[in-house]
Amino acid sequence: MRLESFAGWRRMAEERGMPLWRVVLEYEMHQKGRTEGEIWARLAQVYAVMRDAVETGLREPRQTQSGLVRDTGKKLLGATLHVLSPEFTLLLAYATAAKETNACMGRVVAAPTAGASGILPGIYTFLSKHHQVSDQTLYEAMLIGAGVALIIEQKASIAGAVGGCQAETGTAAAMGAAGIVYALGGDISQIFESVALTIMNMLGLICDPVAGLVELPCVKRNGSAVVIAAAAAQMALSGDTAVIPVDEMVVAMGEVGAAMDTRFKETALGGTAATPTAQAIARRIWPDAELVRREDPPE
Amino acid sequence: MSQEPSGIFDMLGPIMIGPSSSHTAGVVRIGRVAHFLLGGPPEEARILFYNSFAMTYKGHGSDKAVIAGLMGFAVDDERIRDAISIAESTGLHYAFEPVISSAKNHPNTLVIYVKRGDQELTIEGISRGGGLILISSIDELHTNFTGQLPTLIVRAQDVRGAVAFLAAILTYDGVNIATLTVSRRAKDDMALQVYELDEPLREASLAYIRHLPWVRAVHLLPPV
Ligand code: SF4
Numbered sequence: 001m002r003l004e005s006f007a008g009w010r011r012m013a014e015e016r017g018m019p020l021w022r023v024v025l026e027y028e029m030h031q032k033g034r035t036e037g038e039i040w041a042r043l044a045q046v047y048a049v050m051r052d053a054v055e056t057g058l059r060e061p062r063q064t065q066s067g068l069v070r071d072t073g074k075k076l077l078g079a080t081l082h083v084l085s086p087e088f089t090l091l092l093a094y095a096t097a098a099k100e101t102n103a104c105m106g107r108v109v110a111a112p113t114a115g116a117s118g119i120l121p122g123i124y125t126f127l128s129k130h131h132q133v134s135d136q137t138l139y140e141a142m143l144i145g146a147g148v149a150l151i152i153e154q155k156a157s158i159a160g161a162v163g164g165c166q167a168e169t170g171t172a173a174a175m176g177a178a179g180i181v182y183a184l185g186g187d188i189s190q191i192f193e194s195v196a197l198t199i200m201n202m203l204g205l206i207c208d209p210v211a212g213l214v215e216l217p218c219v220k221r222n223g224s225a226v227v228i229a230a231a232a233a234q235m236a237l238s239g240d241t242a243v244i245p246v247d248e249m250v251v252a253m254g255e256v257g258a259a260m261d262t263r264f265k266e267t268a269l270g271g272t273a274a275t276p277t278a279q280a281i282a283r284r285i286w287p288d289a290e291l292v293r294r295e296d297p298p299e
Numbered sequence: 300m301s302q303e304p305s306g307i308f309d310m311l312g313p314i315m316i317g318p319s320s321s322h323t324a325g326v327v328r329i330g331r332v333a334h335f336l337l338g339g340p341p342e343e344a345r346i347l348f349y350n351s352f353a354m355t356y357k358g359h360g361s362d363k364a365v366i367a368g369l370m371g372f373a374v375d376d377e378r379i380r381d382a383i384s385i386a387e388s389t390g391l392h393y394a395f396e397p398v399i400s401s402a403k404n405h406p407n408t409l410v411i412y413v414k415r416g417d418q419e420l421t422i423e424g425i426s427r428g429g430g431l432i433l434i435s436s437i438d439e440l441h442t443n444f445t446g447q448l449p450t451l452i453v454r455a456q457d458v459r460g461a462v463a464f465l466a467a468i469l470t471y472d473g474v475n476i477a478t479l480t481v482s483r484r485a486k487d488d489m490a491l492q493v494y495e496l497d498e499p500l501r502e503a504s505l506a507y508i509r510h511l512p513w514v515r516a517v518h519l520l521p522p523v
Pocket of ligand 1: 115116159160161164165166168169206207208209213214215216217218221266
């Protein structure tokens, strides 16, 4: 049993008369030899770590060793002016707080990677607190998210060093959008449309971490990614479509990632990382090249 | 590198201490391999961070990560953040050295020298990204294992038939060998055999191997 395309996933669900999440559950049982009970228990554990990452990020003072990131989540939590709504500000606060927990050497779930580790915690916390979605429904949403990422991993990439930031925060946002649509009652088509729309809206995003640290722009992007996921879910749930089928959008994402210059793939040589200010920050943070010993093998 | 398809907990995981899967989680795991081979935390440690690591280890907390691994902490242990002060309080002497070397061709390579009692050990590891690692040498003998499976590590005299003999013991235990690497050094006839196993072998078999006259040291490394 394989999970290689969205069309195949839908076919398996329809032929066997089972929900999307159960196809993923069976994939895992078959692929990894785990029991259903083990999988639910592990999902609960993953979810608990995600919720904790949000809570500690909002509660404890947060500053990274470099000082590049400080209390983003808490600033948002304390906001009195809301551009859209208080809930919108909270969604941003949850996602950035969890990502800050990661940047400050706290415990997180790399979902799908450490760089994107605030996005799903932000979305699931929001669904739980503001839509009263049950934990069981969220575990099912997590299975669907995992299915989305498994397909993207095979057809494109989930690593910033391979596919740019679209591969990391873009994949997490697509996983999250599918979860929102599922949890709020969308059907298979709407779930897949939300994934296609998210990819369409995050296509081409480069990976350009300042000084090579997983901090800036990463923390901000965990915030913007949940907004794109929410927008895509809203469009899909309102009956809008991406027009382009999700499987084709995943291929497009892979193509864009492959064509992306290596300066834009985690090397800290392009984009935000290459700005004069970022270069000055990098010089301040990293030791002098002089201090590093050079050891070359005898000719 | 395995072609095995990913599972859902590769997408929703690993659970780890941040910030970086390659610079933090992977480095903890390399340190843990040294911890298990030494049979506990070292008293002295010298860690060489090569190439890309040489420039970036501090900002990503790789220094804390490697010490945490040497103390035996797992990748999701919150004590990683304070690993250096914890290790200092147990009396660990340590030093970090950033090195640029064209002999190391993976950007994220580290070499660990450790001492515990009268034991000494050198291991070289590579952090491949996503928390995956490769141990590339032990005491300067080449090897190649990932730390994902139970791993039997045998350092022994290079006697004829040694590999077939040990493989037979594993077969008798019903243990499947996933990979096997053997390397040896001419100067003292030492050989390093590393078996990655689908399941651990029996304690009794381990004890038997340990008492073979030509065997110098045996370790069964749990998945790190
Ligand atoms: S910019 Fe790069 S390191 Fe940061 S989140 Fe995006 S892909 Fe990850």
